[in-house]
Amino acid sequence: MTASERITIDVGAHEGVEVAPDLWGLFIEDLNDALDGGLNAECVRNGDFEFNADDHDGWDALTAWSAYVVHRAEVRTDAPIHANNAHYLRLTGPVTLVNDGWDGIGTTTGQAFRLSFFARTGAEPASLSAAIRSRDNDLARAEVTVPPGGWHRCETTLTAVAGGRGRLRIDIPAGLVVDLDHVSLRPAGPDGEPLTFRPDLLQALKDLRPSFIRFPGGCVAHGLGLDNMYHWKTTVGPRHERVQLPNLWGYHQSRQIGYLEYFELCQATGATPLPVVAAGVCCQNYPGGAQSIDDDAMDAYTQDVLDLIEFANGPADTPWGARRAALGHPEPFNLRYLGVGNEDEITDDFRDRYARIEDAVRERHPEICVIGTSGPQFFGRDFEAGWAFARERGTAMVDEHGYRNPRWFHQNVDRYGAYEPGPQVYVGEYAARSNTIRSALAEAAYMIGLERYPGVVRLASYAPLLARVGHAQWVPDLIYFTATEVLPSASYHVQRMFSQERGTRLHPVTLSGVEPEPVTLPETGSLRLTSPGASVDYTDVVLDGLVRQPVTTGSSGEPVEVGGIDPAAATLELTATKRAGGEGFVVELGGDSYLQVHVGAWENKSTLVMRGDDDITNDDHGPLRWQGMQTGIPVRVKVRLDGARVRVRIDDELRHDYEQDLRPEHRVVVGAASRTAADGTTEYVIRAVNAHPIARVASIRLPEPFGTAVATVTTLAGARPDDGLPFTSSPVTPVAATAAGDTLNLPPWSFVTAVIRRVP
Numbered sequence: 001m002t003a004s005e006r007i008t009i010d011v012g013a014h015e016g017v018e019v020a021p022d023l024w025g026l027f028i029e030d031l032n033d034a035l036d037g038g039l040n041a042e043c044v045r046n047g048d049f050e051f052n053a054d055d056h057d058g059w060d061a062l063t064a065w066s067a068y069v070v071h072r073a074e075v076r077t078d079a080p081i082h083a084n085n086a087h088y089l090r091l092t093g094p095v096t097l098v099n100d101g102w103d104g105i106g107t108t109t110g111q112a113f114r115l116s117f118f119a120r121t122g123a124e125p126a127s128l129s130a131a132i133r134s135r136d137n138d139l140a141r142a143e144v145t146v147p148p149g150g151w152h153r154c155e156t157t158l159t160a161v162a163g164g165r166g167r168l169r170i171d172i173p174a175g176l177v178v179d180l181d182h183v184s185l186r187p188a189g190p191d192g193e194p195l196t197f198r199p200d201l202l203q204a205l206k207d208l209r210p211s212f213i214r215f216p217g218g219c220v221a222h223g224l225g226l227d228n229m230y231h232w233k234t235t236v237g238p239r240h241e242r243v244q245l246p247n248l249w250g251y252h253q254s255r256q257i258g259y260l261e262y263f264e265l266c267q268a269t270g271a272t273p274l275p276v277v278a279a280g281v282c283c284q285n286y287p288g289g290a291q292s293i294d295d296d297a298m299d300a301y302t303q304d305v306l307d308l309i310e311f312a313n314g315p316a317d318t319p320w321g322a323r324r325a326a327l328g329h330p331e332p333f334n335l336r337y338l339g340v341g342n343e344d345e346i347t348d349d350f351r352d353r354y355a356r357i358e359d360a361v362r363e364r365h366p367e368i369c370v371i372g373t374s375g376p377q378f379f380g381r382d383f384e385a386g387w388a389f390a391r392e393r394g395t396a397m398v399d400e401h402g403y404r405n406p407r408w409f410h411q412n413v414d415r416y417g418a419y420e421p422g423p424q425v426y427v428g429e430y431a432a433r434s435n436t437i438r439s440a441l442a443e444a445a446y447m448i449g450l451e452r453y454p455g456v457v458r459l460a461s462y463a464p465l466l467a468r469v470g471h472a473q474w475v476p477d478l479i480y481f482t483a484t485e486v487l488p489s490a491s492y493h494v495q496r497m498f499s500q501e502r503g504t505r506l507h508p509v510t511l512s513g514v515e516p517e518p519v520t521l522p523e524t525g526s527l528r529l530t531s532p533g534a535s536v537d538y539t540d541v542v543l544d545g546l547v548r549q550p551v552t553t554g555s556s557g558e559p560v561e562v563g564g565i566d567p568a569a570a571t572l573e574l575t576a577t578k579r580a581g582g583e584g585f586v587v588e589l590g591g592d593s594y595l596q597v598h599v600g601a602w603e604n605k606s607t608l609v610m611r612g613d614d615d616i617t618n619d620d621h622g623p624l625r626w627q628g629m630q631t632g633i634p635v636r637v638k639v640r641l642d643g644a645r646v647r648v649r650i651d652d653e654l655r656h657d658y659e660q661d662l663r664p665e666h667r668v669v670v671g672a673a674s675r676t677a678a679d680g681t682t683e684y685v686i687r688a689v690n691a692h693p694i695a696r697v698a699s700i701r702l703p704e705p706f707g708t709a710v711a712t713v714t715t716l717a718g719a720r721p722d723d724g725l726p727f728t729s730s731p732v733t734p735v736a737a738t739a740a741g742d743t744l745n746l747p748p749w750s751f752v753t754a755v756i757r758r759v760p
Contacts, residue, residue: 006698006699007668007696007697007698007699008698009509009510009672009686009698010509010701011686011700011703012507012508012703013703014507018453018506018742019504019670020459021211022211022212023458023459024209024451024498024499024502025211025213025459025461026205026208026271026465027462027463027465028215028265029216029217029249030249031218031292031473031474032472032473033102033221033251033467033471033559033667034468036251036252036253037468038201039197039205040195040196040198040259041196041197041199042185043168043187044168044184045099045100045101045102046062046065047182047183047184048087048182048240048244049061049062049065049088049100049336056250056251059252061175064099064100065099067095067096068095068096072094073090073092073097075090076088076089076090080120081151082151084234087181088181089180089181089466090174091179091547092177092466093172093174094172095171096171097171097172103482104166104324104483105132106163107140107160107165107166108160108163109160109163110159110162111140111160112192113132113157113160113185114155114157114158114185114192114193114271115130115155115168115184116153117154117182118154118240118745119146119152119181120150126146128144128148128170128171128173128178130143130156130158130167130169131143131158131166132166132168134480135167135168139161139162140159141574150688161627163552165187168183181240182240183604187199190496196261197265201486202265205265205269205465206270207500208269208495208499210270210271211272211499212272212274213265213272213273214339214461215262215273215275216262216276217230218247218276218463219249219342220247220253221277221339222281222339223245224285225291225321226282228248229545231304232258232275232277232304232308234258235255236260236323236327239281240257240568243255251423254587259308260329263333264329266333267323268445272334272336273335273337274338274459275335275339276339278341278626279354280292280343280357281347284344289345289346290349292349298353302360305338306364308320309335309338311324313524316330317427322466324630336368337397338368340354340358340371340373341373342373342399343373344373344382344386352455353371360543370395370396371398371426373399373551374398375386376402377402378402379385380398386398396423397424397426397459398423400425401428403433403618404433405433405442405616406434406613406614406662407519407614409432409442410517410666410667411519412448415449416449416453417453420455424455424456425456426460427461428459429461429462429636430462431443431445431463431464432459432493433476434476435490435728436722437490437719437721437723437724437749438722439719440491440494440724440730440751441494441689441721441751443462443494444497444687444689445669445689445691446687447460466478466479467479468480468481468482469481469482469727470727472727473628475618476489476491477490478491478492478495480726480728482635489729489730490716492730493679497687497753498687499714501755503673504675505632505673506672507672507674509670509671511668511670514668514696516666517692521660521662522567522593522594523566523567524564524566524567525589525594526561526565526590526591527563527587528559528587529551529560529561529562529585530560531553531555531583531585532555532586534553534555534578534629535553535555535581536553536578536585537552537577539574539577541572541573542572542573543562543565543572544571545571552579555580565589567641569642570641571639572587572638572639572640574638575635576629576637577632578629578630582603582604584598584599584600584628584631584745586598587639589639590612593611594612595609595610595660596609597637597639600626602623605625605628606623608622609621609646609658611649620695623648624655625654626650635651644662645658645660646658667689668689668696668746669689670686670698671685671687671688677757681757682704682757683755683757684702684754684755686711687753688752688754690747690750690752691749693748695747696745697744698739708759710739710741710756711738711739711754711756712736712755713736713744714735714747714752715735715736715747716735716750717749717750718747739755
């Protein structure tokens with residue numbers, strides 16, 4: 001063993017700084033089929049017949065349904081069960097109606113399901129049969145009686161006689177005409193009542209022991225247009241009366257998991273609720289930019305926000321507290337945090353409407369911590385403007401978001417040590433942009449840094465949380481799942497290791513025997529051109545003073561290499577003309593580390609410079625709005641690399657001018673906290689990341705004489721740094737063991753948590 005492989009962890013005395021008590025939480029948003037088809041225990045897809053083409057191209061009221069014979073099933077809208085649930089199905093027997101669910105409906109022998117629906121028939125009672133049927137036989141079956149006259153809620157229990165996967169089948173006998181709507185099939189709990197949440201996914205969330213849960217978004221909260229904005233009042237009460245909306249992530253929001261269920265999820269996991277309401281403006285990515293709630297409607301919208309607080313916390317004799325009690329929750333939900341806005345563009349309209357909401361909450365509910373917003377990145381125009389606005393207003397906390405590559409996280413372990421006094425920070429969305437071990441360890445290093453600065457960082461949550469395999473709009477995600485499996489990522493195990501072993505008193509740490517990893521520019525590299533989604537001609541190409549041959553890139557995204565470069569000193573000029581397609585093109589310069597200049601990024605609406613390290617990219621500068629590449633219109637591009645400085649001109653306009661971040665990476669990172677054990681003695685919680693191919697042995701020096709000490713050590717290790725893929729389980733899982741309390745083994749590419757206690 002060489003000296004460089006042995007390190008020392010000196011834990012200093014407690015200096016009066018307490019660990020942020022609510023630091024580790026969850027953020028759940030309805031994307032990747034996280035709710036319907038996921039956490040929502042509902043087995044029927046499109047049970048309200050409300051899917052439509054606004055949700056997704058090609059969808060309609062019968063999506064996920066089959067009727068045998070088709071002409072005996074008619075979608076109607078006259079006299080529905082509720083105006084918010086306008087479509088229903090008229091069935092003329094004999095006909096069989098089948099629902100596919102989400103990849104079928106799984107059963108186990110003896111398992112009970114609660115089936116319910118609204119039905120309307122003629123003057124005589126009617127009998128229907130319902131079954132969960134596999135290809136060959138019925139897994140569960142029951143008869144249901146429909147009372148005569150108008151709409152009636154009908155329900156029964158289906159008990160599985162065999163295990164397997166099937167589909168819901170409803171048989172209408174000959175001679176019967178029946179209207180059907182709001183069809184629901186849910187697993188029954190031990191009390192026989194239908195479950196709200198899918199048990200295995202709920203358990204995965206419980207195991208994270210979250211201090212808080214942020215909901216319902218994210219982008220879903222402010223919506224794509226004012227008509228798509230999330231209004232909490234439309235998501236409580238009977239499910240068949242809730243307002244359903246297109247989801248901006250490309251599918252349907254049934255709102256079966258609405259505000260009431262989000263609060264119930266917080267109760268089920270022991271978390272504090274952190275709802276996010278729109279700041280009176282919709283998402284700026286709406287065509288034409290953000291729209292604002294009309295000035296004369298803002299008082300009513302602000303009152304809705306105040307009513308939300310009353311719904312969560314008000315006594316049962318207040319109007320909205322009484323509504324909560326009528327829904328089965330006489331006791332308050334103990335709301336302490338409220339997010340206002342999400343990644344918003346900081347415009348004058350935003351400032352005006354945000355201020356009205358925050359002022360009203362401050363006046364009526366000073367006990368509530370209002371959390372502002374600072375754009376979609378850890379830097380940039382809206383980040384700076386959002387922070388300036390928050391400081392001006394004295395906002396208590398600001399929500400920061402950033403999806404960065406592992407290098408960035410290792411460079412920014414001590415980011416918050418440089419923050420000036422003022423609003424505190426909620427790191428509401430972050431991830432290291434892949435499901436590899438490399439990314440999970442970078443997140444762990446960053447999280448140690450978050451824990452170091454409780455005077456600044458009070459809350460943090462990884463994003464996104466959930467993704468159904470085959471239905472994802474965003475990767476990476478913390479937890480993947482199928483119809484039958486829960487597939488936790490390596491990042492999930494990191495989050496769990498932090499949340500399950502927490503200290504209360506922060507201790508300074510001095511780390512000896514290891515130095516940060518230097519970051520340098522590549523010594524050699526090349527110029528590559530590509531244009532996924534477009535065909536582009538490049539002419540008048542001049543690279544470092546040498547004229548190059550014209551080239552063309554196609555929509556397949558296959559790169560064309562133009563020539564070698566020095567990544568620290570390169571100059572490129574070219575004229576690009578798009579021949580076809582909806583996107584722009586990309587200029588890639590470098591080697592193992594590289595830059596990508598996107599001309600026509602984000603659906604051909606912006607320019608952007610990205611950086612890639614270890615084949616994981618992140619935004620380095622921008623995106624900046626731009627008119628986009630137009631077919632047949634030439635665009636002149638000039639890129640100059642001068643040391644760390646990057647300059648990009650488009651049609652003689654300087655679009656990007658910045659310095660690449662060459663600060664060193666902290667690949668070995670250690671944090672320490674202590675707590676009082678149940679027997680009154682002190683325990684130390686040590687966290688250590690070794691994002692390096694060399695194993696290390698750490699000698700631990702505690703700040704007090706400890707005598708003989710023993711440690712419970714949990715280690716995540718044993719995989720290569722680039723192991724780990726989306727839609728699969730982590731290649732490794734944490735392993736717990738008992739060891740001596742004065743030494744800590746750090747395998748290559750590992751994260752270790754040790755709880756050290758004195759031997760009695």
